[in-house]
Amino acid sequence: MILMRHIIREGHKSLTTVSSPVLLPLSKADIKLGKDLLEYVINSQDEEKVTQYKLRPSVGLAAVQVNILKRMFAMHVTDFDNNLHSYIMINPEIISKSKEETYLPGGEGCLSVDRETTGLTPRYYAIKVKGYYLDLETESAKPLELTLEGYPAIVFQHEYDHINGIMFTSKLYPKLPLAFPLFEVDESTDETDE
Numbered sequence: 001m002i003l004m005r006h007i008i009r010e011g012h013k014s015l016t017t018v019s020s021p022v023l024l025p026l027s028k029a030d031i032k033l034g035k036d037l038l039e040y041v042i043n044s045q046d047e048e049k050v051t052q053y054k055l056r057p058s059v060g061l062a063a064v065q066v067n068i069l070k071r072m073f074a075m076h077v078t079d080f081d082n083n084l085h086s087y088i089m090i091n092p093e094i095i096s097k098s099k100e101e102t103y104l105p106g107g108e109g110c111l112s113v114d115r116e117t118t119g120l121t122p123r124y125y126a127i128k129v130k131g132y133y134l135d136l137e138t139e140s141a142k143p144l145e146l147t148l149e150g151y152p153a154i155v156f157q158h159e160y161d162h163i164n165g166i167m168f169t170s171k172l173y174p175k176l177p178l179a180f181p182l183f184e185v186d187e188s189t190d191e192t193d194e
Contacts, residue, residue: 009113033068072163091132094156101179102123
């Protein structure tokens with residue numbers, strides 16, 4: 001089970017290193033890694049488990065954040081229509097993106113960043129992605145192509161940056177005049193980390 005002590009922090013060399021493709025068919029170790037990443041994210045959204053295991057809430061976690069340089073990440077997030085986007089992504093690619101940009105008004109967070117950050121991170125409002133996902137029933141990698149918009153698209157791009165050695169802290173801007181906010185946010189609430 002992944003805990004906060006397993007997550008590497010800002011300044012660690014791996015976080016700025018491009019991850020290697022995952023070999024297919026998946027090894028048992030890669031299947032376990034994918035399941036563990038998703039388990040952390042799901043557990044971190046359960047108040048009881050957050051308290052019990054001292055987890056920071058999140059909506060995504062990349063393999064590199066547990067110091068494994070493989071192109072794999074998990075995301076578990078609900079969009080504004082209450083549709084769940086829960087994936088263990090393997091060797092993903094962004095194949096097209098919208099002209100419109102957006103951002104989280106309160107700024108993004110990251111399990112690998114312990115400090116407070118100021119500024120906004122530009123993201124494409126909509127993206128089309130392809131790659132593979134870990135099918136939990138068959139424990140195999142299956143092809144996937146999908147379009148994501150809004151918050152799930154932001155989460156995907158944050159995790160996709162991780163596997164490309166890019167931290168959101170390197171993309172912070174004081175304001176983004178050409179982008180529109182994803183939603184109006186109450187400044188008194190905390191953002192969930194990705």
